[in-house]
Amino acid sequence: MTTTTAGITIRTATEQDWPKITLLNEICFVTPQNEEFTAHWRQLVSGAPPIIAVDEDAVVGATMDIPMTVTVPGGEGVPAAGVTAVTVAPTHRRRGLLRALYTEHHARIRTSGVPLSLLTASEGGIYGRFGYGPATVETTSSIDRRFAVPHPRAPDPGGVRMVHPAEARVAFTDVYDRWQRVTPGAQVRPGIVWNRIFADRESERGGGTSLFGLVHDDGYVLYRRMSGDNGTVARVEEIRTVTRDAHAALWRALLGLDLVRRIEAHLTPEDPLPYLLTDGRLVRTTSRHDELWVRIMDVPAALEARRYRTDLDVVIQVDDGFLDAGGRFALTVRDGTAMCIPTDSTPQVVLDLDVLGSLYLGAHRARTFAAANRLQAADPDVLDRVDHAFGADRDAQMGWPF
Ligand SMILES: CC(C)(COP(=O)(O)OP(=O)(O)OC[C@H]1O[C@@H](n2cnc3c(N)ncnc32)[C@H](O)[C@@H]1OP(=O)(O)O)[C@@H](O)C(=O)NCCC(=O)NCCS
Incomplete structure (x- = not known):
């Protein structure tokens, strides 16, 4: 449990909080929520109770995740947190509550050890700052x-x-x-x-x-x-x-x-x-x-889980402005299989974590991000190799919305 400077408590929800979470969902998503619908979501998030923001006795914010397994290029099934039902009451918006909820939520996702966090975004301008990039x-x-x-x-x-x-x-x-x-x-x-x-x-x-x-x-x-x-x-x-x-x-x-x-x-x-x-x-x-958004929680684990189209030897610098999941990594690929280890070497490619999330499933291209100055690579050959290597043999596609 934590308390924000404005005196709002961030804590794990209990059984008694669900009716208030449901009401908050109905108000924030402007869609009807009935008992059956709530029961459905409760089953999906089972094992990972929601995190809520409480002002006196009112639930004014909530976030939760569904444990998932997602396929990455090459066919490996990777465990992931499917972040969902993220809400802040209209009475409490733009005061940093989403940031406070997300800080707590992502600390827990990190502790759970899953290398990926996923979501679908109601608006495109919110989640890049938290390291999520549109990935399908x-x-x-x-x-x-x-x-x-x-x-x-x-x-x-x-x-x-x-x-x-x-x-x-x-x-x-x-x-x-x-x-x-x-x-x-x-x-x-x-x-x-x-x-x-x-x-x-x-x-x-x-x-x-x-x-x-x-x-x-x-x-x-x-x-x-x-x-x-x-x-x-x-x-x-x-x-x-x-x-x-x-x-x-x-x-x-x-x-x-x-x-x-x-x-x-x-x-x-x-x-x-x-x-x-x-x-x-x-x-x-x-x-x-866009459909699925990806935030990489553990860069070496995530990059080693997928396969690549061509061999690669590159040092990348990943900047994570939200948590400290970034760093410099030597990424070596042989016959599709990657090894990714922290390094002090000079980076050849520099990018933010949300951009790496967008490249991860192969749906977006490194050279397109480079053209927008969202990825920097001084050597055009390096850019070309990264661009090819991160492609996938099948179009990425989200399996089901959450
Ligand atoms: C989206 C929502 C959760 C934001 O909650 P909030 O408490 O107002 O957000 P915060 O004040 O913590 O803002 C966090 C950051 O996101 C930015 N942000 C918040 N909402 C944003 C929006 N709609 N568009 C762009 N940026 C936004 C803030 O400017 C802030 O940036 P900073 O921390 O870098 O300065 C809230 O508006 C909401 O419940 N909306 C309706 C339901 C919804 O769309 N949920 C998201 C489902 S994917």
């Missing part, structure tokens, strides 16, 4: 299905079945698990998260129908129908594919929804969908956004 990229894409014609070279492997999602649970969970193990940024998905998906509550359908499912041995789609301005829209809630064939087969099935005018889906930047069509322009990107 998704687009929202809109496809005018009426004119979409498969390219003559597009595979047509078939093998797609229509299912009621709740009746084909194993087909979905099996594919997800295989996809998760090869996709950087994807977390292991707990059974209670699946329960919520298959329960498909009306309040969570966003104005759409109940879920429809398409499954293939190596992929699946969950989608809803909804009314758009000019006709019916199929909104893809989730598409997960382990193989190229599953990707091609499932998109052919979606594009076969003859009386649907548009299909909306979230795609990663390198999704091959435009190349499966004779007119790739039909895949119109309507937004591009």
Whole structure:
């Protein structure tokens, strides 16, 4: 327990605090929170109780984390803290309460020994100062299905079945698990998260129908129908594919929804969908956004957990303005495997910890950060090698929101 200069107590929440935390969540996130919803979150954070800020008897701030395992480039599953439900009451904003809560929270995450901390950000300007960088990229894409014609070279492997999602649970969970193990940024998905998906509550359908499912041995789609301005829209809630064939087969099935005018889906930047069509322009990107943010808690452990595309011998200096997780490190990569050890040598690459978080899953490039002066490398060859080495063979993608 600590007390801020303004007399606010920062402490671990108890059972009795949950109703007040729920109310604070409802006010801060402007979304309804009911008992069932609270029970769901309580199960997810079990083992790591929330940290709260208390002013007299009012809960005026809260933060918590969900224990997770996330895949990094190369396929290793790394333990991580999934920081979530971060709130400060509108009566107490911009007085340093988030900083006080985060200082305590990250001290605990550090003690737990996990090398990564993850979050999704309500606003883009808050978390860089705490060492978090946006680490996955998704687009929202809109496809005018009426004119979409498969390219003559597009595979047509078939093998797609229509299912009621709740009746084909194993087909979905099996594919997800295989996809998760090869996709950087994807977390292991707990059974209670699946329960919520298959329960498909009306309040969570966003104005759409109940879920429809398409499954293939190596992929699946969950989608809803909804009314758009000019006709019916199929909104893809989730598409997960382990193989190229599953990707091609499932998109052919979606594009076969003859009386649907548009299909909306979230795609990663390198999704091959435009190349499966004779007119790739039909895949119109309507937004591009971040999903998962990464803060590296332990630089050597995190950098040694992932694999790299090319050999590397580089000294990096990582600056961490929030905690003292930075320093100078000699990073050596041979055949994809890294060794990262503290060093006193002159750094060849200098960057802030949030930038390293953005490079970590391979979704952002060192040379792009260098162009913005967010990464300094005096030798262009060194920059080139770092740029290549940190790439990943598959687009990074967050597995489930939290
Ligand atoms: C975001 C929120 C938690 C901030 O709480 P707060 O107590 O006002 O934040 P603090 O006063 O401790 O600010 C900490 C730092 O973040 C900055 N900051 C806080 N909110 C910010 C915002 N919305 N945009 C940009 N910077 C912000 C502050 O300027 C401060 O910077 P500094 O310490 O480097 O000077 C609070 O506004 C909130 O509950 N918002 C609604 C719910 C939400 O969006 N939660 C985040 C979920 S990801």
